[in-house]
Amino acid sequence: MLVAENLVKTFPGVRALDGATLTLQPGTVHALLGENGAGKSTLVKLLTGVYRPDGGRITLDGGELHLGGPLDAQRAGIGVVHQERNLIPAFSVAENIVLHHLPGRAGWLDRARMRAEARRCLDLLEVDLDPDTPVARLSVAQGQLVEIAKALSLDNKVLLLDEPTASLTGDEADRLYTVVRRLRDSGHAVVLVSHKLEEVFAVADTVTVLRDGRSVAEAEPLAGFTQGQIVDLMVGRAFASIELAERTVGEQAPPALRLDGVSTALGHRDVSLAVRPGEILGLYGLVGAGRSELAKAVLGLERITAGTVEVHGEPARIRNVGEALRRHRIGYVTEDRKDEGLFLEQPVTRNIAVTVWRRLARAGLVPDRRERALAETYVERLGIRVSSPRQLAGQLSGGNQQKVSLAKWLAADCDILIVDEPTVGIDVRTKAAFHELIAGLAAQGLALLLISSDLPEVVVLADRIAVMSDLRVVGELDNDHDYPRMSQQIIRLVHAETHVEGRVSAA
C-alpha cells in the first residue's frame, strides 16, 4: 500500500538517498536496515514530510502523496518515532504524547481527556510514568518510551520506528515488540529501523537493505536470510568477524580508579568499584539504575556526600571535567550525545579537537592545519562518514554523531575512560570496530569503565561485570565470556535485588 519509488535526497555536499525504494504491505513488520549513514533516517523523514524529496514519488494505496510537512503525513495516517528525541522539555508527558492532536472543546484544552489518552498509550507499553511529569526530568530511556507512546497515540495505518530501542533494555524492548506484533496482526504496517539484528530477526517479516542511499534488497522475506547475509548486503562485501585484542590484566596492578563507599546527593548508597589499568569493567543495569549519574558524580558534576574516589591510589577530589581531564586524565563519553556530547552547530573538526586545543595551540593560537589533521585521523580511524571535516556535527547521521562524540575523547589521550552506552545506534560493522577499538585501548593499558545496557556487548568486552540496580551496586561477577551463562547470572542479580529490596522495606 505505501510505496516509495526511486527517492532522491541531496544535502549540501551529500547525496543521502539515491534512488531508494521501499514497498510496504499491510499486516507486516518491515525491517529497514543499513550501515550508519546509509540513508535510513532520511528515508523515514521523507515518508513523514520532514524533508521533501528531490526526486522520486511516494504513493499510498495507489494515489500519489505530496507531503508538504509532518502534518500531511499525520493526516495520511503515517505515524513515526524519529531517531532523535523530539519532545518539548517544559511540557508534561501527557501533553507531549498528544501534542499532534491536542484534544480541545471550542479551542479550550481538555486536560482530562489528554491525561486519559496519555495513560492509555503508556499502559500499552506498560510504562509506569506519571502523565503529569515534565519530560525535562526524564532519563534518555524514559524519553524514548514517551516518544513511542506518542507514535501509538493515533491509530495510524503505517508506523515508522527509527531505532526505537536504541537506549532501551531488553524488558522494555520486549514490551514494545509485543505491541508491534499486535498492531501487525490487526493489519497495520510497521517499518522498523534497528541495528540490533537479533531483535529484527525476532519480529520482522520482510526487509529492505539500504547501501549508500540505494536499495540493495527490496521487500524480501526476512526468513530467506541469515544475519551474516544481511550484514554482507549492508556492507557490500563479505564481513569478516573481528578478533579482539589479547590482553592480560596484572592481578596485582593497583586500581587506576577506585570508588570506596561512595554515596551521592542523588541517593547512591555505598558504591564501591575499582578498575585497573588495562582492564574493562562492565557496569550493567536496567534503565534508571543510576550508572550515568554515578559517572557524573565521579567527575564532580554531582555532589558526593560520603566515601572516597581514588585515582592511581591517590584520593582525588574532582570538581569538574576539565580537572578530571587535565589533572587525572579521566575522560567521559556521555550517553546523551545530542545535549552533552556534541556541539551540533559546530564543524566536526572542532567537535573532535575541543579536548586537545591546549595541546595543539602554539602561543595560544590554534593552527587550522593541525586541527584538521587531527580530525582527519579520527574520521579515518573510526570511519566517520562526513562530506568534509568542516561539516556541522548536527548534519551527520545518528551513528556518525556517536562516533564523533567518542573521537573527542580518544583524541584527549586519557588514562581512564568512562564510556556510557557507546554503541547506541551504531551499525553492526562499526560496532565490531568499536569493540576492537575499546579492547585495543585496554590492551594499551587504559582503564575502562564501560556503562552499557547492551548485555551481549558487556559480555563480549568486559573483564569483570558490576551490576547496578536502584542506585546501588548489587553484585560483581568475573566474566568468562560465555554469553548464556553470564547473562543468566546477571539477570538473576538484577531481579534478586528487586526482590530483596521489596522484603527489606516491607519489614
Next chain:
Amino acid sequence: MTLSATDRVTRRGRHLWRTPEFTLGVIVATGFLALAFATGGNLLSAGTLEAFFRFLAVPIVIGLSQMVVLAVGQMNLSVGALTGFCAMAAAWLMIEAGFPAPVAVPAALLLGLVAGLINGALVVLTRINGFIVTLATMTIIQGLRYGVNGPDTYQGYSEGLRAFGRASILGLPAVFLVAIAVAVAVALFFSRTVTGRQLLASGGSPFAARLSGISNDRSVIIAHGLSGLLAGVAAVITVSASGSVNATIGDDLLLPSFAAPIIGGVALTGGMVSVAGTVLAAFLVRLVDVMQAQFGINPRWVDLIIGAVVLGAVLLGTIRQRVRERST
C-alpha cells in the same frame, strides 16, 4: 516497596514555595509592607493607593505584551513605540477626525493588532531574527507616531473615556482592573487553550513542534499579533488614564517591557510564560517608583538602588540555594 524512577522524579519536583513566583511574591509583599510602614501609613491612604494602581496598569499590560512574544522565542522591540502610536491614533480619531470614543478605542486595538501581525508576517517571510525586524519596525512606527501630531500634545478628548480612566471600583482604578483582566485572559490562553499550548510548544522546541504538525510560522504570527493587540490595550489605558498624549508616549516602555517578564522568571529562549511573575515584577518596579516619590530620593540613587538590589537578590538567591544543597 522500591523507589521507582517515577518516585525519584517527583521527589525532585518543585514545591510551590520554591517557585520563582513565590519568592517574588514574598519580596513584593515584604516591600509593600515595609514601605507602608516607613511612610507611616501614607501608602495605604486612598489617594496613594489609587495612584499606585493606576500607573501599574500600563507596565503590567506592556510586560505581558513582551511576554507573549518571548513565549515563542521572539522579541518585540516595537511595543513601546506601538503603544505611543496607537495612543496618538486614538487621540487623533477623537480630536481631529471627530469620532466618538467607542469608535476610537476599537480602532486603536485593531491598529495594534494589525501592526503586530505585520511584525509577525515580516519575521516569517524574511526569516530574519525578530529582534532585528522589530528594531526596524520600531523606527518606522516612531516616525508614524511623530507624524500624527508632530511634537505637540493632544488634550481634551472624549469625556466618557476620561471618566473611565479616572473611575475606580471598590477603591481600585478601573484601568488596573482591566490590566488584571487582561492578565487573567493571557494566563488562561497559555494554560488552557489549544492555540496557547501550541505557541509554547513552538517556543520550547520548534523542531519538535513542527514534527508534531504544529506550524511554527503560525505561532510566530499569532504571538506577534497578540503582542501588538496588548500594546493597543496599553495605548487605550494610557489615553483614558492620562488625559493628554504626545509623541513621547511609549519611550520609557521598552526596558520595563523586558524587565517585568524576565524578573518574573520568563526565559528569553522561549517555551515558557509566567503571568503571575510578570505581574509581580511590574508591581515591584512600581513600588520603587513610589518609594522615590515618598522619600524624594534622587532618581539616580533609585536607579543605583534598584540595580544593586537586583544584583544582590540574585547573589543571595544563589547563596541560599548553595546552603540548601549542603543541608540535604
Next chain:
Amino acid sequence: MPLWANPRVGLVVLLVLLVALFSTIRPAFLDTRLTLTPLQSDISVYLVIGLAQMSVLSLGHMNMAVGRMAATSAFAMGLVHHTLGAGLLVSLFTGLVVGAGLGALAGLIISRTGVNSFVVTLAMDFALVGLITILYTGVVDGVAFPTMPAGMEALRFDTFADYCAGEICGPRIPLVAPFALAAALLTGLLFRWSRVGREILMTGSSPRAAELSGIPTRGRVVQAHALSGLLAALAGFLLAANNGAFSAGIGDGFLLPSFLAPVLGGTLLAGGAVSVLGTVLGATLTQVIYKGLNLLQFQLDRLQLYIGLVLLAALSLDRARHVLAGRREAAP
C-alpha cells in the same frame, strides 16, 4: 560554496548600491572633509561598540550595560586626567581596565549564579546609571570634565593627511580609525584562532557539552564579558574623542546600534558563532544609511520611516540571496 552565497557579500553589494544611490542624489556624499572623514569616525565608534556586543553574543548572552560601561570607563579616564594629570595613554589604559573589570564582574555574577545575562547586565546598567551621575556631580560639580588629556584634540580633528613626511601626506583617514581597526583585528584573531576564543564559542554553542568536554565554562563566560567591557570602554573613549569631552552622556545611544552591527553582519543571538567582518560591514552599513538619509534632509517622521524601511530592505535582500543560494545548491 560559491562566493556570492557568502552572507557578507550581500552586505557589500547593498553597501555599494547605497553609496552609489546617495552620491548620485547628493554629490556631497563624496565630499571627503565633510562627509567621508566624519563617516569614518562614526563607523569607528559603532564598530567597536558592535564588537563589544558581539563578544557576548558569542556566548548567546547579551550585554545591556554596554553604554553605561562605556560611560563609567570614560569617567575613569577623565578622573585620572583631571585629578592626577595623567596623559592620554595612562588615561586610556585606566579606562580600559575599569571597563574590563565591570565586564568581568557581570560575567562573574552570571556564571556564579546562572541568572540570565540579560537580567544581570540590565541591573548593572541601572546601578551604573545612578553611579555615574553621583560620581559626576560629586567630582566635577557638573556633567563633564572640563579638560581632556593632550592629544585628544588631535584624535578629534586630525586625519593622517595632516601628517606628512616631506611632500607625502597620509590619506584622509581620521586618527580614531586605527583604534577600531586594531580592535576588530584582535577580536577576529581571538575568536578565529585562539584557544580561549574558540572555547568561548563552544560554550556559547552548548554550555552543557562544553562543560562535559572539560572547558572551564565559567572562566570563559567571565572572559567574554570582560572583553565586552573592555571594548565598550574603548568605544567610550573614541566617542569622547569625537565629541570633545568625557561626559556623563557618553554611551546613552549605544545599546541598539551595538546589536544592529553584529546581527546585520550575521552574528546570531543564539551564540556559538560570530563574524567580525560582518560586524564591520554592519556598522558601516548603518552609518552609511544614517549619513545618506541625513544628507537627503528628511523631516523627522520621514527620516525614521526610511531608516526602518532601508534596514528591512537590507535584511530581506540577504534573505533573497539565501533562498537563491539554496536553489542553486539543490539544482545539480
Next chain:
Amino acid sequence: GCTRKSDNEAATASTGKGPDQVKVALIPGGAHPYFQPWKTAAADVKTEFKLGDATFNETSGWDQTKQNDVVKSLAAQGYNAFGIFGVAPENINSTFEDLKRQGFPVASLASCPAGDVNKADFCLSTDVEEAAYKATKAAIETIGGKGNLAHLTGNKVDSNTQRRIAGVEKAVGETGGQVKIIQVVTDIDTDLQTAQKAVADLLAAKGSEITAIVNTAYNPAVASAEGVKQAKLPIKVIAIDDDKTILDGIKDGSVAGTVLQNPVGQATVGSYGLMKLAGGCTMADAGVIVDSGSFVVTKANVDSYETDRKAKTAELRQAFDSQYLTCR
C-alpha cells in the same frame, strides 16, 4: 622626518558674503514643541533678509553624536551659517570649534555652552537661571509669599538643569524661610508618561503639603497642570512655554502662570546676526552671551504678551546692530 601640517586650509570662506550667498541652518536638539516657532521663523527670515536659504532640521533626536552628524551633513550640503541648540551643553563647544575652524559663523541659540567659555560667535538664549527665578517669584507671589514648593524639571546631568535649580533656590532664598522647597524631581522630561506618573506619585505622597509647583520643563508642566486639576488640590502650577495646552490651562484657571521664552526672537535675531557675520562683520565681544528674554504670563496678560515679546525681539535686533556687531 614626519611633520604635522598646520591646518589653515579652511578659514577663508568667511568674509564678504552677500545675503543671497548665506545659507542659514537652524538646528534644535530634537523634536520639541519649543522649537516649532523656529520652523516658521526660518521661512520668514529667508524672505525678509533675502537669504540664500534657511532651513530647520530637528532630526538630532536629543543625541549629541547624531546632532554633530546632522551639522556636518548640512555643511556638506552647502549651509554656511549655523544656529544650534546644543544637545549636550558640556560638549557643544567642540562642535562650535569644529565649525569655526571651517570658517562658518556659529550662534548658540536657546542654550549656552556649559562652563564659562562660549566658542560660538555669540549665544542668544534665555537666561535659564533668570527664567527659573522669575517663575519661582511668580509662584511665590500667587501663594502669598508663604508655603511649600515642588520643582519639576529635566535631565539632572544637564548643566541647564543645574542652573534652573539654582534659579529656583535663589528666589526661595530671598523669602527668608517663608517658602520652602520640599521636593525637586528631576529626569522626568523624557516622555509624558513618566512625567504623569511622577506627578501622580508626588501628589499622592505630598499633595497636602505642597502649595505650588514650579515646572521648568515641558512634559512635567503638561502633566502637573493635568494632575492638579484632576486631584482637585488647591495647588498653584507655574508652567513653562506657551504650548496650546498650557495657554488653555491658564485660561481655564488650572495653570496659575507660565514663563515664556522667546524662540521666535532667537531664530530671527540669531539668523540676522549670522548673516551679518557672514557678510564681514565681527563680534565686538566674541562669544558674548545675550539674554533673549523671558516673560511671566498669567490670566491677566494672556492675550497681550505677544506684543511685549515682539518689542523685545526688535530691541534685540537693534542691540546687535548698535552694540554687539562691528561692521566696516
